[in-house]
Amino acid sequence: xxxxxxxxxxxxxxxxxxxxxxxxxxxxxxxxxxxxxxxxxxxxxxxxxxxxxxxxxxxxxxxxxxxxxxxxxxxxxxxxxxxxxxxxxxxxxxxxxxxxxxxxxxxxxxxxxxxxxxxxxxxxxxxxxxxxxxxxxxxxxxxxxxxxxxxxxxxxxxxxxxxxxxxxx
Numbered sequence: 001x002x003x004x005x006x007x008x009x010x011x012x013x014x015x016x017x018x019x020x021x022x023x024x025x026x027x028x029x030x031x032x033x034x035x036x037x038x039x040x041x042x043x044x045x046x047x048x049x050x051x052x053x054x055x056x057x058x059x060x061x062x063x064x065x066x067x068x069x070x071x072x073x074x075x076x077x078x079x080x081x082x083x084x085x086x087x088x089x090x091x092x093x094x095x096x097x098x099x100x101x102x103x104x105x106x107x108x109x110x111x112x113x114x115x116x117x118x119x120x121x122x123x124x125x126x127x128x129x130x131x132x133x134x135x136x137x138x139x140x141x142x143x144x145x146x147x148x149x150x151x152x153x154x155x156x157x158x159x160x161x162x163x164x165x166x167x168x169x
Contacts, residue, residue: 033165035090038063041165046070047097048088056081056088066090096165109158113151117144 033040041060048056048070054077058070067087075081 028162028164030164030166032168034168035063038068038096038165038167041068041096041098044098045073047099048093049095050077050081050088051092052077052080054081056086058086060096061085068093068096094167096167098163098165100161100163104159109151109153109155111151113148116147116151 038060042062044060045057046060050056054075056070056072056076057074058072060068060070062069064087067089069085069087072081072083072086075083
């Protein structure tokens with residue numbers, strides 16, 4: 001009976017581990033947008049590759065006539081693009097990326113991970129009943145907690161969708 005539960009648990013983990021990241025690979029979308037249309041980005045976290053190759057990430061705060069204002073939170077070149085307010089010149093801005101959540105995979109990940117966690121928890125208590133001095137119980141209980149958390153993280157990764165807005169004249 002315990003061997004059957006282990007196979008079910010391993011099958012659930014394989015389905016979650018293969019399915020969620022596989023679907024995340026198809027989550028890139030590209031849209032064309034005018035300069036005035038960039039107002040849809042306001043208040044959202046955006047990612048921009050600067051002409052020198054540096055990547056900046058931050059919250060879009062306003063669209064001005066000649067620049068996009070962002071509050072930089074992450075940067076690959078801290079000297080040229082320090083954290084804080086920054087105006088990205090219109091002449092250099094060709095595309096803007098934005099991550100948007102999509103899909104139910106976080107819930108699926110928690111559900112599958114929770115199911116596996118329950119199976120592992122039951123296994124831990126069965127082992128304790130038959131072998132009270134066996135130290136495996138603590139490890140199985142730790143796995144029973146870690147597997148749902150891992151399922152959530154895999155699901156969150158699968159839910160991510162990147163939209164790249166290409167600016168047209």
